[in-house]
Amino acid sequence: MPVDSDSCFVNLPAPAKINRFLHIIGRRSDGYHLLQSLFELVSLCDDLSFRKLENGKIERIGDLACATGDDLCVRAARLLQREAGCRAGAVVKLHKKIPSGAGLGGGSSDAATTLIALNRLWGAGLSRSDLMDLGARLGADVPFFIGGRSAFVEGVGERLSPVDLPDELFAVIWPGVGSSTPQAFQRFDLTSHPQSLKINDLCGCLRNGRLRQDLHNDLEQVVSESIPQVSEALDYLGRLGAARMTGSGSAVFAALSDGKAAEAVLRRAPEAWQCFIVRSLHEHPLSGWLDNI
Ligand SMILES: C[C@@](CO)(OP(=O)(O)O)[C@H](O)COP(=O)(O)OP(=O)(O)OC[C@H]1O[C@@H](n2ccc(N)nc2=O)[C@H](O)[C@@H]1O
C-alpha cells in the first residue's frame, strides 16, 4: 500500500475513461436511456488519499471540498459505512486533475476508488460484485471503474463485457467549459441507433486493427450545438485524427499516430482549454485489490 509515513495517508489513483463511441438504443420507463458504448480506461488520474479515523466521521479535504453533501467521495464513503456496518471513519483528500463535467468520468472514478480503498482500510471484505452493486447506486459509470477493465457497456452502464483494446495514445481537450449529463439527455432530438451492435462484431473489427469509423457518439451533435466550444475543440483536434466527444461532453479526444506532432499542436491551443496526451490502461491500478475477495 503506498502510505505516506509522515501523514499516514494512503495515496491512490482514480483514472479517467473515454467513450470510444456511444450509441443510444432506447429508453427505460424511468427515463434513463439504454446505451451501447465502448469505455476505455486512460492514464489521466485524480489523486486520492485516505486516512482511517476511529470516530466514524467522514472528513473531506482538498479540491472541490466545499459541497461535501453532494461530493461523490463522501457519498461513497457513507454508503459503504451504512451497508457494510463499518464503525470507522476516514479523512478523504482529493487532488483533482480530471476536469469536471467533461465526460471523462472523474467523479464516478473518485467514488469507485473511495469504495475500493475504504473497503480495504476498514476491513469490510465486500467482493468486487458487491461493490459494483453499491456503486450503481451512486452513478451509472461507477460499476465500470470497479469492474476495472475497458469494456463494452450496455443497459444504463450495468452490463459490462471486458474487452482487450490495443495500446493507443490519445489527445484529449477540455474546452474550458463543463457539460451537464442530465441536460444532454433532456434533448428530444437525440440521435439514436435502433439497431444494436453485437459484441462479437465489435471484437472482430478490433482484432483487425482500429475501431470502425462509423461508430459515433449520439450525444455529440446536441452537445456541440449548445456548447460552441465543444464544436471548436472537435474542429481543432480534427487536424490530428478523427475527433470525437467522450460521454456527455465536454471533452473531446482523438487517437494519435504521432505523439510528438500532437504535442506541438496542443501547445498552440487556446489558453482556456486543458490539453492532455494520455495512454490506454489495460486495467484499473487498484484492480488487484479485489482479486482475492
Ligand atoms: C452517459 C454517460 C456515458 O459515459 O455520460 P458521462 O457522465 O460519462 O458524460 C454516463 O453513463 C452517465 O453516467 P453518470 O454521469 O453517472 O450519470 P447519472 O448521474 O447516473 O445520470 C445523470 C442523469 O443523466 C440522465 N441519464 C444518464 C444515463 C443514462 N444512461 N441515461 C440518462 O438519461 C438521467 O437524466 C440522469 O438523471
Ligand SMILES: Nc1ncnc2c1ncn2[C@@H]1O[C@H](COP(=O)(O)OP(=O)(O)O)[C@@H](O)[C@H]1O
Ligand atoms: N469528486 C468529484 N469530482 C467531480 N465531480 C463531482 C465529484 N463529486 C461530485 N461531483 C459532481 O458530479 C458532476 C459530474 O462530474 P464528472 O464526473 O466530473 O462529470 P462526467 O460524468 O461528465 O465525467 C459535477 O458537476 C460535480 O458537481
